Amino acid sequence: MSSKSNIKSYQDNPDGSSKDVHPYIFNPHNSKILSSNMSLRRSSADLTPKTGASGTNGSGNNANRAPGTANGSGDAGNEGNGGNGGSEQGNNHPGNNSRRPSSIAESIVSQVVHLKDLTVSQLKRRRFFAVSIFSIICIFIFDLIFLPRTSLDRDLRRLYGGFLTFDDVSRIYISQLNHINDVEKYINIYNDQTHEPGENCHLMENLMKNFEYLDTDVEKYDVYMGTPIDNSLKLLDEEGELLFEANIKESDHLSYFPFSRNGTVTSEFVYVNYGLDEDYDLLKSSSIDLTTKILIIRINDTHPSLLIEKAQNQKASGIVFYKDPYDDGEYTEKNGYMDFPAGYARNHHAIDKYTGSFIYYQPGDPTTPGWSPFLFEDHKRLDNPDTIPKIPILPISFTEIQPILRKLVKKGPSLNWFGDVLDFDYRPGPSDGLQLSIVNHIDYDIKPIYNIISTIPGIISDEEIIIGSARDVISGQGGVSQGSIGMLEIARGFNELARRNWKPLRTIKLISWDGSSLGQFGSTEFGEYHSQKLIDNCIAYINFDNVRGNDLSIESNPLFNKVLKKVMELILLDSNETLGEAFFAKNSTLQLISNGVGDYSVFQNHLGIPSINIGMIPNEEDDPVTYYNSKFDGPQLLKSFDPELKLHNLLAQFIGMLTIELSEHEILNVAVTDYVELIKREVELTVDTLPAEWLNRNMTYPFEYTKLGDEIEILKKQSHDVYELAKAFDIELKGLQHLIIQDFPWFKLYKKIKTAIKVKLYNTRVKALDRMFISIAESSRERVHAESLLHKRPWFRHIVFAPSLSSPNVSVLPGLKEGSESGDFEQFEMNLVALRIALDRVYKGL
Known part of the structure; x- marks a missing residue:
């Protein structure tokens, strides 16, 4: 068989067997179709009529001998009958058919039949491969069509290896704090040490580092003290x-x-x-x-x-x-x-x-x-x-x-x-x-203080929640009512979640502030140093305040009213009453942030980061007298109104669950309407108390010859328009959260991508909202820049919230109120213009 026949045989029969394979070769000399099992050298003789079986005929043409002959003459004669012997040898060649075709037509017909048989065999094999491939494609399409429907929420968590659902996280956290209460252990450790500002930071550092799944660091600040x-x-x-x-x-x-x-x-x-x-x-x-x-x-x-x-x-x-x-x-x-x-x-x-x-x-x-x-x-x-x-x-x-x-x-x-x-x-x-x-x-000298910072990195790296508490005491003794004890309980609960491979959606930081008793040194220096990062990333600050009695105290930015009420209903005081039921039995509403100055002040009042302050205050009918920075603020006093030492643990449950609620939902759980409604109401109350002669007075900043009364009417309409827009915005937030948890088939991936983009956009708007009310006064004629929008208080830059100088309460729209109460027309008009600019930013931002 020729080399071409061998190649064709391999292609048609991968097993390598050639006995049933009959390829065809085209002869370019006479355009005949020749069988490959006929010798090329004998093809001319086959087409010449035979005359007999003589030796002459058998050996007369050496050129036509079979490929197996050893020399050009005498081979056929060696058998005694050269002609016949040669002919028999040729007929019995292993590559030849048993019978040679009798004519060209028969040869052609025979080869065409063979070709037909070969083509059918090839088609059968090809059909098998085609059916197989088609079946695989069908199965693949079937699987795609019936793939499990998933939501953006689940996809995001699977992408980052998070398999704990919101319900799982909540259950594990509450169970960890409910079944084990380590408050007494922490109180005994804390009470055995002194806590002067700048001293003994290693105690809290070591306690936090015992939670091995939290990343704990120390930041040092040099301050004048x-x-x-x-x-x-x-x-x-x-x-x-x-x-x-x-x-x-x-x-x-x-x-x-x-x-x-x-x-x-x-x-x-x-x-x-x-x-x-x-x-x-x-x-x-x-x-x-x-x-x-x-x-x-x-x-x-x-x-x-x-x-x-x-x-x-x-x-x-x-x-x-x-x-x-x-x-x-x-x-x-x-x-x-x-x-x-x-x-x-x-x-x-x-x-x-x-x-x-x-x-x-x-x-x-x-x-x-x-x-x-x-x-x-x-x-x-x-x-x-x-x-x-x-x-x-x-x-x-x-x-x-x-x-x-x-x-x-x-x-x-x-x-x-x-x-x-x-x-x-x-x-x-x-x-x-x-x-x-x-x-x-x-x-007095420049001395160090130390903040202890424990971090749980989140999936969304540019959004973070900070929980803070003070730990130092003037004169160093007492202070067990402070939030540091409860902060350790929160860390214990989060550590258990992290041990179970929980990765929060947003980064969570637990910070123990040093120097708070000196005047909020640790928190303020932290906020001023990290100001730009906090403005860019921090969505909420939660302050763990003191435990001084049995009544829950909450001061909050109105953005969080809805989520606070929701979480209070999740915390059980006993088998028959929730924290929310107990709270609203004594309170008609939540207090506003900034009733005083605290570690939240740098966040809420200086940087515009919405904040919450949570603690326990005395019930005047049932709780003993409290002490501030005193050695009598010790375990014995705490046990006099909290004999089971459950209040720190209770607040740890509340604050921890509040943090989880803010962290684990893709859309920030806020109520913009509550915030804008407060501003709208306070604007109306403030301007209604203005002296009548002010309304007809020309403004000097920044407009000349504009009546104050006209600007007030514009401000009222503007606050109303922003309020209507805020209601629509909250509805959009609610609808977007529904889309996040809605399941979609794979071929609607574009909807998930579109939703993810909207989530980022809307969260960015919410995160920027409170920052829009941060304002720094510009110079106005003889008025110097240092005076700012609040008289003698340039550090307090939030135009909606500031602590009152005349009462232990928050002052809402403090610049307007201080200007009105003191008769300072210029201060009032400066704050009016600042508020109008802020509301315009909010309207465009939403």
Whole structure:
């Protein structure tokens, strides 16, 4: 068989067998179709008629011998019959058929039949392969059509290896905290240590690092702060002889007010009640001179830093602060109750301590107002900032103040002031020759504080939720009511989830703040340093506040009203009542954020990050008196109103579930309508109280000859339009969340892609909403930039929320209200324009 026949045979018969294969070869010389089993050399002889079987005929043409002959002559004759032998040999060649075709026509017919048989065989084989391929394609299409329908929510989690559903995450977290309560263990560890600002950060660091599935780091910030060296308070007679020296220690640690001015002051003293404006008005009407006097002030609801500023304005030379049991309500010794620890009344040796820094004007390091020294090395710290007191201040206990106040009996007019000091008529004085001597020595320097940050990375890396709590205490002892104990419970629950391969949708950070007792140093420095990253990424800040009683306290940005109410119904107080039922049995609504200054302030009031503050406050009917930065804020006091130590754990469940709710839904769970409705309502209430002459007055900023009344009407319409748009926006958010969890077949992948793009777009709009109300005043004629939209408070840049300077409540639209109440037309018009610009941004942004 020729080489071409071999190739064709392999192609038609992969097994390699050639006995049943008969390929055909085209002969170009005479255009005949020849069988490959006929020798090419014998093909001419086959076409020549035979004459006989003679030897001559058998050997006469050597050219026509079979391929198997050894030489050109004598081969056929060796068999004795050369012609016949040659012919038989040729006929018996292994490659030949048993019978040679008798004619050309027969040969052609035979080969055509063979060709037909071969073609049918090939078709059968090809049909098998075709049917097989077609079947595979059909099965593939069938599988595609009937693939499981999936949602964008499930696809996203599978993409990142997350297989725990929202229900799984919630169940595991609540079960972990319900079945195990480690609060007492953490309290015992915490109470055995001191917690001065900047010291003993390793305790919290090690506790957080015990949760091995959380990534824990430490950030150090250098701040201006002091350490008390020596202080004293002495009562002197007219000749300067010592009559009484007060004990200003609760324990071995000195009691002091951070940022009280160093120095020694000796002067007559005056009792000024609560040190409020109305108290000074009474004293002024009674012709009592306060200049250079040491003022004795009792602390109640107003933060002492505000009282310090008022005293300085009266030209006082020093201040002594104390707590009067008269302000504690029912639980006092006068009402027959024993003092703590025997009873619920105030322990008379307790000393409450507060920062002297003017945190209502600017929390954080007073020498770096509004900026971080780590970002602006060329900025110089302020040498003598206005937010640090200019006079020495000391806090003392109720026991130690009584001998001093009794020296004022029958001195000065009766002003109808009352209290619980025995044998004292609460007259102001002055002391008429008797003097107080204050010695205050604090070592001020640049010193480090440490924030402990634990992170659970999320799938969406550019969206994060921060939970924070304070851990330091002035004088270092007590403080078990702080949120750090509950923060450890939250970390324990999240660690269990992470151990089960939970990856939150959004990044979650747990931060233990240092320096909070100095004036929110840790949180403020963190916010100022990471300001741009927080503005870009942080969707919510949740502050774990103190546990001081049995009543739940919530201050919230209105964006979170809906989700807070939802989560409260998920937390059980007992088998018959939820946290929400208990809360709304006593409260008609949620409080607004910024009732005071806290670790949330840098987020909400400075950066425009919507915030929530959650804690427990005393029930005046059932809970004992509380203490601030005092050694009496310990386990015994906590167990007096929380014997099972369940409240920290309860808040940990609430805050943890709130975080999961905000993290695990692709669309941020917010209510924009609630926010805008608040602004709309407050605008109407504020402008309704304006003096009539203001409405016809021409504005000077930024428009000339525009009536204020006309601008107010535009503002009202604008707030109404934004409100209507916000309602439509919330409906779109709800519909988009439905699309996220809706199942689609694979061939509608384009809908998932479209939905994913809309989710990112709408979340970006929500995230930017609160930032739109951050405003920095521009210069206006003689008005300097430093005044800002809030008088003397440039650090507070949010034009909707700020702490009130006159009450322990939030001030909504503070610039408008302060301008209206003080009669400052220019401040009012500046804030009106700022609000209009912000609402315009919101309208375009939504």
